[in-house]
Amino acid sequence: MASINFGKFICPACNASLQVIVPPDSLDLRCPKCAAELVFRPRHQNLFVLACVVLAAIVARNEAGPLFVAMVCILSAVFLLLGSAVLGRLRPMELKLAHRYFETLRVR
Numbered sequence: 001m002a003s004i005n006f007g008k009f010i011c012p013a014c015n016a017s018l019q020v021i022v023p024p025d026s027l028d029l030r031c032p033k034c035a036a037e038l039v040f041r042p043r044h045q046n047l048f049v050l051a052c053v054v055l056a057a058i059v060a061r062n063e064a065g066p067l068f069v070a071m072v073c074i075l076s077a078v079f080l081l082l083g084s085a086v087l088g089r090l091r092p093m094e095l096k097l098a099h100r101y102f103e104t105l106r107v108r
């Protein structure tokens with residue numbers, strides 16, 4: 001599979017300028033300068049997910065109980081997939097530090 005060249009980005013850990021080239025199936029990368037683990041993802045991803053869930057809740061508002069929950073889950077997934085497909089590469093991307101929760105739980 002061909003890699004995608006996303007252009008220049010700044011490492012959030014060491015401010016080094018990076019050429020981000022990733023295969024389409026893996027958006028996890030590592031800074032070659034400071035070895036920080038980075039995540040490459042669309043900007044405002046959390047907001048985008050929240051918007052999809054809220055939109056799903058509005059559409060499913062007339063359903064009751066378990067059906068409402070099921071509708072919200074299914075519709076959220078549909079909106080997420082549709083939104084990602086429609087917006088695609090138009091969404092601005094960002095480099096963020098990967099959060100490794102297991103490291104913070106390590107006992108010293």
Ligand SMILES: [Zn+2]
Nearest residue numbers: 011014031034
């Ligand atoms: Zn770095």
